[in-house]
Amino acid sequence: MQKLIRITQRFSQVALVLFLVTFLVTVLVRLLPGDIATTLFPFATEEEKVEIREGLGTNMNIVSYYFRWLGNFLQGDLGIYYNPGESYSEASMTVWAMLSLTIPRTLLIMAYTLGFSLLCSIPLGMLLAYKVDTRIDKVISNILFGLSSIPNFAVGLGLAYIIGVKFELLNPIGYVTWAEGPVEHIKSMIMPVLSLSLGLIATFARLLRADIISTLKEDFVTMASSKGLSNRWILWRHVFRPSSLSLLTAAALNMGSLIGGAVIIESIFALNGVGMFLVTSIALRQYLAIQSTVALIAISYIAFNLIVDAFMPKIDPRIRSHRGA
Amino acid sequence: MALNLKILANKPLGYQLSVIWLGVCAFFSVFGELLPLPEWNYSNPDMLGVGMFSPGHLFGTDYIGVDQLSAIIHGTRYSLGIAFISVFFGMVIGGFLGILAAYRRGWVDAVISVYFNTTLSIPTLILVVTMVAIFASPDPFNPTTTIPRVFVVIIAITFVLVPVLGRLARSSALSWTGREFVLVAKSMGMKPRSILWQHIVPNVLPAMLSVGFLAAGVVIIVEGGLALLGAGAEPGASWGSLLARNRGDISLIPHTTFLPVFFISITVMVLNYLGDYFRNKIDGRESRI
Numbered sequence: 070m071q072k073l074i075r076i077t078q079r080f081s082q083v084a085l086v087l088f089l090v091t092f093l094v095t096v097l098v099r100l101l102p103g104d105i106a107t108t109l110f111p112f113a114t115e116e117e118k119v120e121i122r123e124g125l126g127t128n129m130n131i132v133s134y135y136f137r138w139l140g141n142f143l144q145g146d147l148g149i150y151y152n153p154g155e156s157y158s159e160a161s162m163t164v165w166a167m168l169s170l171t172i173p174r175t176l177l178i179m180a181y182t183l184g185f186s187l188l189c190s191i192p193l194g195m196l197l198a199y200k201v202d203t204r205i206d207k208v209i210s211n212i213l214f215g216l217s218s219i220p221n222f223a224v225g226l227g228l229a230y231i232i233g234v235k236f237e238l239l240n241p242i243g244y245v246t247w248a249e250g251p252v253e254h255i256k257s258m259i260m261p262v263l264s265l266s267l268g269l270i271a272t273f274a275r276l277l278r279a280d281i282i283s284t285l286k287e288d289f290v291t292m293a294s295s296k297g298l299s300n301r302w303i304l305w306r307h308v309f310r311p312s313s314l315s316l317l318t319a320a321a322l323n324m325g326s327l328i329g330g331a332v333i334i335e336s337i338f339a340l341n342g343v344g345m346f347l348v349t350s351i352a353l354r355q356y357l358a359i360q361s362t363v364a365l366i367a368i369s370y371i372a373f374n375l376i377v378d379a380f381m382p383k384i385d386p387r388i389r390s391h392r393g394a
Numbered sequence: 395m396a397l398n399l400k401i402l403a404n405k406p407l408g409y410q411l412s413v414i415w416l417g418v419c420a421f422f423s424v425f426g427e428l429l430p431l432p433e434w435n436y437s438n439p440d441m442l443g444v445g446m447f448s449p450g451h452l453f454g455t456d457y458i459g460v461d462q463l464s465a466i467i468h469g470t471r472y473s474l475g476i477a478f479i480s481v482f483f484g485m486v487i488g489g490f491l492g493i494l495a496a497y498r499r500g501w502v503d504a505v506i507s508v509y510f511n512t513t514l515s516i517p518t519l520i521l522v523v524t525m526v527a528i529f530a531s532p533d534p535f536n537p538t539t540t541i542p543r544v545f546v547v548i549i550a551i552t553f554v555l556v557p558v559l560g561r562l563a564r565s566s567a568l569s570w571t572g573r574e575f576v577l578v579a580k581s582m583g584m585k586p587r588s589i590l591w592q593h594i595v596p597n598v599l600p601a602m603l604s605v606g607f608l609a610a611g612v613v614i615i616v617e618g619g620l621a622l623l624g625a626g627a628e629p630g631a632s633w634g635s636l637l638a639r640n641r642g643d644i645s646l647i648p649h650t651t652f653l654p655v656f657f658i659s660i661t662v663m664v665l666n667y668l669g670d671y672f673r674n675k676i677d678g679r680e681s682r683i
Contacts, residue, residue, distance in 0.1 A: 082508070089512040097521075100528045214670075218663035220615040222622060223655045226637075226644065230652075234645045332519055333619045347520050348623055351527050359524075367515040 083371055090367045091142075091360065095135045098356045099127070105354040109151050124149060124161075125356055138360055148357025150350075164358045167346060168365070174244055175335075175342035179327050181262045183320060186269040193270070194277025194316075195304060201282055210275070217271035225264035225337045232260060242339040261338045265331060269323060273316055280312040287311075311385050318377055325373040328366050409671055412664040419661065423471035432461045434468035435630060443647045456650040457643050465636050466653055472544065472632035473658070476617050477610040480548050484555030485606055491556070492563025493598060496571055497590055506564070510557035518554050519619055525550035526625040544627045547620060551613055562605050566598045600676050607669035611662040618658050633658050 105125060106118040113121070122128045125148075126137050141148065147164035193209070200206045233241030239260060245253040284290065285308060293303045332344025343362060350358040402410045432438065438459040446454045453462035495506040513521070530546040570576065571594060579589050614633070620626040621634030622641070630639050633654040640650035 082511075085508055086511045086515060089508065090515050093512065094516065094524075097524050097528060101524070102528065214667070215663055218611065218666045219659045220618060220662065222615075222619060223659050226641065226651060226655060230644050230648055234648075326517065328517065332517075333622050336623060344517070344520070347517075348523060351520075351524055363516060363520065366517055366520075370515045370517075 079375075083375070086371065087364070087367060091139065091364045092135055094360050094363045095131065095138065098359050099131055099134070101351070101354055101356075103354055105151070105356060108354045121151075127356065138357065142361055142364060147361035150355055150358050151353075164355075164361050167358065168343070168362065171341060171343045171346045173246075174340055175328060175331065175344070178258065178261060178265070178331060178334075178340070178342060179324055181258055182265045182269065182327065183324055185262055186266040186273055187320065189266070190270045190273035190277060190316075194274040195281060195309070197274065197278040198281035198285070199300070199304065201278075210278070213271040213275055215271075217268055217275065219268060221264050221268055222333045222337060224267050225260070225334050228260045228264055229337060244338075244340045257338075261331075261334050261340060264334055264337075265327070269320075272323075273319060276319055277312060277316045280315055281308055284308050284312045311387075314381065314385055317380075317384065321373050321377040325370040328369055406671075408667050412667045412671075415660065415664045416668075419470050419474055422467045423474050426464075426467035426471060429464075429467070431464040431467070434464045435460065436464075443643070443650075445647070446649045453653055454647070454649055456640050457647065460630065462650060462653055465630055466633070466657060468631065469633040469636050469654060469657070472627055473614055473617060473634065473661070476544065476548055476551065476627070476632065477613040480551040480555055480613055481559075481606050481610045483552045484559045484609065485602055487552070488556040488558070488560030489563040489598070489602055492560040492565075493567045493590065493594060495560075496564045496567035497586070497594060503564075506560070510561050510564075513554060513557040514561070518616060519623070521554055522547075522550040522616065522620055523623055523625045525553065526620065530625075542628070544631070547617065547625075547627055551616060554616075555609060555613070559602065559605065559609060563598055563602055566601045567594050570594050570597045600672070604669050604672035604676060607665045607672065611665035611669070614658055614662055614665075618654075 104122075105127065106113065106121040110117065110121065119128075126134045129137070138148065145165075147168065150162045150164045150167050152162060193213075197206045197209060229241040232238045239256055241260060243257060245257045247254045281304075290303060290308060293307050294300075298307075328343060331342060332348055334340070335342040335345040336348070343366070347359060347362050347366075350362065402413060405413075438455065438461070441451065441455045441459045441461075443457050443459075444451050444455045446452075448454060451461050451463065453466060455461055456465075491506050491509075495503040526543070526546050529541070529549070530543045576589060576593055579593055584592075617626060617632060618634035618637060621632065621638040624638070626632060626635040626638060628635065630636050637651060637654035637658070640647075640654070644651045
């Protein structure tokens, strides 16, 4: 019963946050200077402009505008997206049609980045913790510290210059879907994923190293090693799981922020993911596109956090007792 | 000067290098104007795309003939200025809200936490880009009244920093309000306001300060990202907008792109190092108790 109350409390808080996020974005969007009708269709007639404004609802006050958008959003209608330049009658697309192009790209980039950085950082972190305070550990830890401080656009620009321009190994611009050719797809993803992962690898490996070092001091490790278990067995079976908590939290938080935060890498490599879609929507005053996309991003960001919170006790049962559940 | 050197003497090498780097940056951002260099935005049509270490132009020039040394020095002032002003206001506002939330609990805490969570669930860059688009784009009917973009960037970045720093202040203050000495102070009849100022704030401040260094690094990166998206400070004024302006020439005169990248990366590294250093010191002090 108590659990049920806690869960409903949690979810009502989430609902409140989502309501505030979407309303805040609506206010911001409506504050954007310039009118969508004149920004996108400077040559439209007066009647057409009125029609556009009515189609978007921008002639209404902000509260009824918001609830109109919310109602449509909850029914799965994300709104209209106007292609600029063309005449108004052929220009309208749905936001969903645009997002269904961009979301898979962003999700793939995120999945590759997460997979690659965990794949590199877990062995690295364990190795460093195992060799703690040796020369290898000191050298690599310092390098990792440096790497974790380099912004991803610096890595991206460096890679684009060295690999893309100087040696012309990869095409630095554009995205190829899996269906167009798996090899080309992987090739187009190498540099973006590398530039997003390098900092993450360093961060994850340092987190894991610190946690393993503190876990190694625990009594159950002394116990295991006095039973004569091999170091490798202790490290993987006894130490890794309780040490992986902050790594997982950091991974989830980073993935949550990557949904919209990969935008600079997307812009450097011209990938047209969700982030770039949002930025161009802001520039083109695509009100409904901005609102619906930010709402989706906020939902997935909060969902990521909820999932992590729900899984923590499964990984380390000791957490449950701390929280009194 | 001798005194300064003595302060540095017993510290690790990384600390010495970091302090020196920040000191040099601070010096040039204050006195850079006095150097006999061309203006940061003066483009010399006879000197287009000169390479590094050429006579008269130590860092070369870009494709419109702007001296890069002068531009980098001017960028130091802007980038560090943006970072420190927004972190300062972020810490003051965020720290106030966070400590208030932790100390008062109840509905105050609920309201402030919801505010923090709301702003945190919108992607940082998107929020800042939107705010810059709202407040900095010139009004077509009244173009003279727009505030300089730097201020808009500072305000927008402060707005997203407040919840980040505030949440840290809140959790840090929460861990202190549960301590025995606070209980003792309460039982001795100390006023809540005095407990806050004498016991909570002095303990939260060092942690906030170490986070402040990390936050300043993040701000420099965010500012660079904003500039790359076309929403940064005036073109060429900060490291980020210098990078954004020169990025198109990466294949012809790569040094103009990589100079700002280098300065951004090193400064962020230095700030992260100092943040880590102070945090370890605080943790060490804690564990000794």
